[in-house]
Amino acid sequence: MIKIFANWETKLEKNEWYFSDCYAELTKGLSSSDAFVSIPDVINVLLTIKETSLLNEALDFLGIVYNIADTTEIHPMLLVQWENITQHIQWFGDNYSYSAWKEIQYMLRLAELP
Template identity: 65%
Template structure:
């Protein structure tokens, strides 16, 4: 999942100029056959990418994707890594100046 997200972010601005649904289409492709357990297991990869991206737009898109994957996971359980990294995620968002 991590590699797929990074690949999706390459030339994202050009892709978005050509297709306003670029991210939505990519997310759909990434999650099409994802079971709830696979979705839950993918959460750490998404968190890793979230903490590594430096563009506020990509942070927002990654957060949206994390929400999508959580919906597919269909659980109220907070992933242990999300609980562990919550403060770092908030600090990362704050550093980039995004609400």
């Protein structure tokens, strides 16, 4: 997943749907169990990103992977990294980041949306 963030500005200029296309390619044919198993990879990438727009993309992708996993089970790594993710969003995120994180929490039945 980290490869999609290399030279992303140039790629996005050429294709405004660059990230969506990448997500579609990464998730093509992904079973629910494979999606669940891939959650740690997404979390690892998310925690390395320090640019707000890319953080937002990683949060969106985490939501996509959870949708494909089709479960409200909290991945053990997500539990372990919960506070780190929250802190990372506080440091590098914006309002969209907070909303995306809240939406993931809602999807996992850990929070209510306003």
